[in-house]
Amino acid sequence: DIQLTQSPSFLSASIGDRVTISCRASQGISSQGFSSYLVWYQQKPGEAPKLLIYDASTLQSGVPSRFSGSGSGTEFTLTISSLQPEDFATYYCQQLNSYPVTFGGGTKVEIK
Amino acid sequence: EVQLVESGGGLVQPGGSLRLSCAASGFTFSDSYMDWVRQAPGKGLEWVGRIRNKANSHTTEYAASVKDRFTISRDDSKNSLFLQMNSLKTEDTAVYFCTRLGYCSGGTCKGLDYWGQGTLVTVSS
Numbered sequence: 001d002i003q004l005t006q007s008p009s010f011l012s013a014s015i016g017d018r019v020t021i022s023c024r025a026s027q028g029i030s031s032q033g034f035s036s037y038l039v040w041y042q043q044k045p046g047e048a049p050k051l052l053i054y055d056a057s058t059l060q061s062g063v064p065s066r067f068s069g070s071g072s073g074t075e076f077t078l079t080i081s082s083l084q085p086e087d088f089a090t091y092y093c094q095q096l097n098s099y100p101v102t103f104g105g106g107t108k109v110e111i112k
Numbered sequence: 113e114v115q116l117v118e119s120g121g122g123l124v125q126p127g128g129s130l131r132l133s134c135a136a137s138g139f140t141f142s143d144s145y146m147d148w149v150r151q152a153p154g155k156g157l158e159w160v161g162r163i164r165n166k167a168n169s170h171t172t173e174y175a176a177s178v179k180d181r182f183t184i185s186r187d188d189s190k191n192s193l194f195l196q197m198n199s200l201k202t203e204d205t206a207v208y209f210c211t212r213l214g215y216c217s218g219g220t221c222k223g224l225d226y227w228g229q230g231t232l233v234t235v236s237s
Contacts, residue, residue, distance in 0.1 A: 001176075037216075039223035041157075048209055048227035049157065055220050092157055096213075096221045100175045101147070101159040 002027055002095050006104035012112040019080040021107045023093035028073045030097065037096040040069055040078045043106075044089045052091075053078065083109070114138035114226045116210045121231030128200050128235075134193040134210030134228055142166060142188040145213040147224060148195050150206035158206070160184075160195070162213065178204075200235045207232050 003026040036056040041049040053069035093104040120132040148160035161174040207230040214222025
């Protein structure tokens with residue numbers, strides 16, 4: 001199984017801050033030379049998760065451009081360039097490269 | 113508008129069974145792979161399993177934690193997804209989400225692009 005380790009698990013930040021969340025995989029996530037099947041979700045309390053980024057770096061339609069994803073192999077990053085009030089939430093990475101599908105443990109972003 | 117609406121959650125005793133349903137609308141359900149994802153109270157997301165479309169023989173995949181106890185099925189004529197849960201354990205207590213796997217082919221995979229609101233399953237004596 002591919003284990004995904006997110007860091008930090010908790011992050012306190014202010015409006016306007018640049019925020020970076022890491023997702024490290026226990027083995028490489030790739031698809032024979034194509035994009036990595038690594039996805040990022042945002043979840044707010046009491047709501048279902050929302051897809052933000054897929055293929056490690058492709059922004060889902062309708063997601064603000066302050067969100068970006070990068071990485072390949074075993075190291076992936078979600079960046080929020082300028083944190084907005086509506087961005088305070090928990091963020092999860094997920095790999096779809098192999099079964100079982102796995103999620104990272106989550107990173108909770110709270111207001112400083 | 114895409115909608116996924118789960119139902120069937122509730123309180124069940126350890127060792128019992130429960131069947132969850134998910135009614136889908138707003139997209140071509142029969143062409144879609146569908147996943148179940150769960151979230152224990154205050155915890156992170158856990159993938160439960162997947163059922164492929166008819167073109168892929170409705171084959172299934174499961175997480176090790178539920179394999180041989182849970183069964184995913186679908187009725188494409190009714191745009192419905194099901195999760196049959198047997199031999200339930202207290203650790204199965206969670207909100208269960210019905211999700212759609214977006215386009216995955218040719219080097220791209222969109223992930224779980226639509227989610228229901230979830231249904232709570234509580235396993236307790």
